Amino acid sequence: MISETDKTEYIRDELIRIWDSMIADPQAALTDSQKMEQLSREAGFEKGINDSRFYQSWCLIFLSRLKEAVEILNDLAVNFKDQPLSEDNIKILNALGVAYNDLGDNSNAFFYYSRSLQLSREAGLLERELSVLNNMGGYYLSNENYEKALNHFLELLDKAKSSEQSKELLSVVLSNTGQCYFKLGNLDKAEKFFQESRNLAREIHSGINESEILFDLGKLCDKKGLHKEAQSYFEQSLELCRQIDNKRLECEIYLYRGEMLHDLSQFEKALELSKEIDSKQFYMEACKKLSSHYEKTGDFKEAFRYLDDGYNIEKELNSIAAEKKFHNLEMEYEIERNRKNAEFFKTQNIELKESLNWMTLLNNITKETFASLDTNSILTKVFENINLLMEVTHFHVVFHNKKEKTLQIVKAFENGNEIEPFSFTDAPGGSFAGWSIHNRQELLISDIENEYSRYIEKRAVYGKGPLARSSLTVPIFFRNDEVGAIAILSRHKNAYKNEHIHFLKSLASFLSIAIDNSRNFEKVKELNRIILQEKDELEAANKKIMELATHDNLTGLINRRVLYELLEASMEQTRRRGEVLAVLFIDLDDFKPINDTYGHNIGDKVLQKVALKLKNAVRTTDSVARIGGDEFLILLNPVKSKSEARKVSEKILKLMTDDIDIEDYKIHVGMSIGISTYPEENTTAEQLIINADSAMYRIKKGNKNGIGFFEKT
Template identity: 30%
Template sequence: MNEAEVDAANERAWSSCIQTPQSTLEESERTLAAATDLGYARGRSYALLNIGWSLYYLSRLPGAYDSFVAAQRLFEELGDVVGLCRALNALGVYNHFIFRLDKAVDFYTKSLDTAKANGIKDREIVAMGNIGELCLELGNPQEALEYLIPAYDEMPDDFNQGNVADCLRNIGQCFLQMDNLLLAGEFTRKSYELAKRAGETIIAADSLETLATVSIALGELAEAERLVATGLSLAGETGNLSQRASLLIVRGTILNCMGRPGDALVVLLEAAGLCQDINLKSKLFKAHEQLSKSYEYLGDHSKALEYYKRFAIFRAQVQHEDSTKRLRSIQTQTDMESARQEAEIYRLRNIDLKGKTEELEEINSQIVSISRIGRRVTASLDFNTVVQTMYDCLKPFLHMDMFGIALYDGDRNQLVYKRYYEDGERRHEHRINADSESSFAAWAFRNRKPVLIANKDAEYSSYLSKPSTRKGAAAQSVVCMPLAIEGRIIGVMTIQNHEANAYAPKNLSFIEALAPYVGIAVENAIIHDRLEILNKALSDEKRSLERATLKISHLANHDTLTGLPNRRLLFELMAKSVESARRTGGRIGVVFIDLDDFKPINDRFGHAAGDSALVAMSDRLRGLVRASDIVARIGGDEFVAVITNVKTRESIEMVARKVLDECSKPLSFSGKSCLVGMSMGISVFPDDGEAIEDLVNRADAAMYGVKHVNKNAYAFSSDSAPLVRRPD
């Protein structure tokens, strides 16, 4: 392979690395080896760049980074500005993907500046598109459009179609974040069609994911599922794991919305596994959120809680990293401002030095304050505490006659101030319709933009069709700051003052810098509340299960009519009594009882009367023995009484006599009385045996002996002949 062939191979790889990253990687590695053998540095630099992109699209990020850095160094040594722009852009994309947004914007800006300085229009357009995508990632879709639309307008007809499609897709994403589903669908559909024609498979799959999200928002779930299926097929062609994971999460969301949580589980577990394998935390927490919903729909509150906790943990990590980056970005801007101030000071030779120094000190002081307030407000998991903490922290900086944080209630389409402060007094529950035409907070929420009003009477018409109708003293100065999480507006922070001109643009900037922290704190409070709900549901489910278990256990061990222990529980309780008697040397009396002439009661008075008789006799038996004794029903009209912890046979006989005396008293049915007698057989532990079954059988046999001789009497099983005893 000569130098011309190396260049041709690099051109082919540059065009194919997105569609076929694996085969492009193999070809570029061969090209790199050939260029190295030739000592051809330019060929090596472009081969390294292509290797980096192939590894990136295969989600092998560490190798991609090393290749991009090596390519950048070679391009700098060679003075190849086109290659350098490409390498800087690649490093920006890499840092963008791993959420190092401060570094991403640095590389994108260097690529843009280099392209502008050298008149490389195509690289300038690409860099503008990337900066727009970064603004989109930071939740600023309006600012993103300020880069993306000019970039799209400047793209010539022969511009790389993949870049055109990607720009259109990002414009669609901006409109999606702004809840403009019509334009989101229109631009994204153009992106998909263009990417499909150009063979840009990865961009086409990304566009399908966005279109599916639009369809979900429109309630067109079948169409959303079809789009995701097509996207997954394309992702399978490229082998892009991060794209597959993202599409699987969307599919899981669709299945949950369709009421198919079982199918969603399978899909989402695969997505979570992929995210873990490639360390894709920005998607992993979304998979866990949907998994929690799937388990909740299936009634498995334990698993729902487990995955919601995982969601909260990874969400917090991503938020923390995002907050750190935002603060670093603010610090970077301050450093740049400091440098400009120093240059200005040098140029003017100390003119206005004092004023500029004070301004710089104020900026630095605000940075410290933002960091301190951010740490305080995100330390709480209770929403009311978040509101109070923010109010207390802002009081030294701003005079506020009203302060509150409203959360969006999607079910009612309202902004709800659960807690707010007015004239220093804490108040509760104020609601505003989100589509209100007389509320600055509603305007900020709908338009995803902050509001700064210096004189409400003079300026309200710029925002509202009619003046505010809120009761109380009229506020002339107003700041409303929308609170966003992952591109979603979750609420609005509102500050008001009765006086005009109370707040300036610098106050708005201060509030805007704090807004991400407040958004995180509010989201954490919402997550905490949901965890509490899941915990309660799990506890309720556990208690319900325990109650059901107890009920089942009771039904399994007790007679349903009388509530007495049944045969199964009788034998368990007797086993414990026998074991106790063995230890203490005591005796146990087993009294087998059969009601005499019970059938005529059923025949004469009916089965309901018969049941009443059984209940009445069981109540009498329970009332005639001690709490430590046992009374069980083991058959239709058969009972067993176990007299525990006695010393002599006479003690047992005394109980038997008492039972016969009391139970011989007549029962009343429908105003008529009826006598119910009983025949009883008695065995004694350990005199008549030690096995429980034997003792019951002996007592049963003695009872039948009584039946044959006479009724309404008792006999001991140890008697040589049935010695029948009747009550005195």
């Protein structure tokens, strides 16, 4: 019987083996780590359970099963939340960043990367720091900030080489550096880094790294016009993807090759794979590619179907609910950070009770602001809450319009009364807000009268009350882009201190997200309106196209093709039921002189009147078609006998005895009618029409304006 100690050692050894084999065969590593989790639970080995689940999350990331990975990592993050900081916490946060980045959720990805990097540096863990820095470089790369990403990777490359990090990390950094050069158009340098990365990947048997590098080399050859070489690299990459079950990259290759080769089947493969790996990003891209393809080929029905599917996924990816989830996570982080800062506040002679009041206030503000998508309501709530804990005689929220180089006060209060919004220059010397935004830092002024000239040229005066004597201004950033500022002012000197700076900076962080939420909501509403309008227009266009394809444009009658299809279907039905059908071929007598005498405009109107008379002469179950010029076809289905077909034809001739009134003219129109019947004439639909035409022609050669049945010669 194995002792608990031996069992624990066995689990540790197995987990080391699993980690080393994970990249080469993530599916096998996933199965093995699940077994280790079960064994750890039986042994009551807590670290074994957590490590096994962590390894499972990485395997799932490599296998593109990202939602499952995020679910496991979130569970682990909750387990470690109340424990002392350790390398495990940092690894979990970094893995969450990778998973969200692959899901296309840039906001969550950057949040977890930043948090992981901060903790790595605080703990002095260089290897963790380098790993996170590589992932953050990938974040910049995926967001098309190529220059920043390149500088990031080149600096990281030097650190990785000097610190003798693992060849696996070095291979990834080399590949990422190559991608930066590729995006910046330096193909020769890109190829050099790709090949060096591939050699390392082969050396360590990293199938995932090598498959991605082969894809990069394929895209590089395609860019150079070396299409045969590109295809070879793509095939090698696909083969590796299938071996290691890397469906995410396989899907990406199909999308790229579909665009390169204009091959519909590649897009269809990508669509199926995206469903299999539950990647909404790839599904959306495949739908867009398919829609574009079908639009070019004129298949508007399919084009619209895929456009609609793609739009629904895109809307889901950008949903307000997803944004709120991110904001709530950031809110929790800020509150947690403030709690940890309680000791700092103590050392600054600030009572713990007061610091908790700040945290509670911040929590209340974030809850109330995220409960609304209306910017005006959000800013009013912020002002009302701030006033509960500090003196604020003036409150301003400023938006930065970079295009017009102005600052707009979108919300302002003075002594509790709201002031009308207004704009002014964004010059750094024009206002405290302008200085704070341009210098990207907070500005605390304890005595405005004596200090303002250090920052601005002329003191601005707002409102009608007493002048403010101290102020605090904090810039508002959203994803590192300065979008505005928040300012509080007091009628007293020295009203604000460091704790107010910390509070206002945290508030600015939340405020930027809430405001962006509101703006995005408005954009989504407008996008929905545009999409629905385009959908209606496309449906109308499709309806018009279908109408043109099946009907005669002049008379509105069906065309020859549609009648032919109806005839074929009716013949089959007639044969089964033992009934009779008749085809009437009608040609107007002496129609050309009408055109010559009265003009084609009058002639067209005559044809329209004739078409109406023909439709009124038959039943709703019968079909009338214009097949060209002055020729018409009528399908009588069913008729009791040939004599009934003659009676209908005589009725039509009788209707035509009266002159047709067109404008000031009275025009007489005669017609010759040829009839064929089925199944008496046991033949094809085409031959039935020919037979009726032949019968009509015989009448035409005689006295015209009459009726004749087809007769076999």
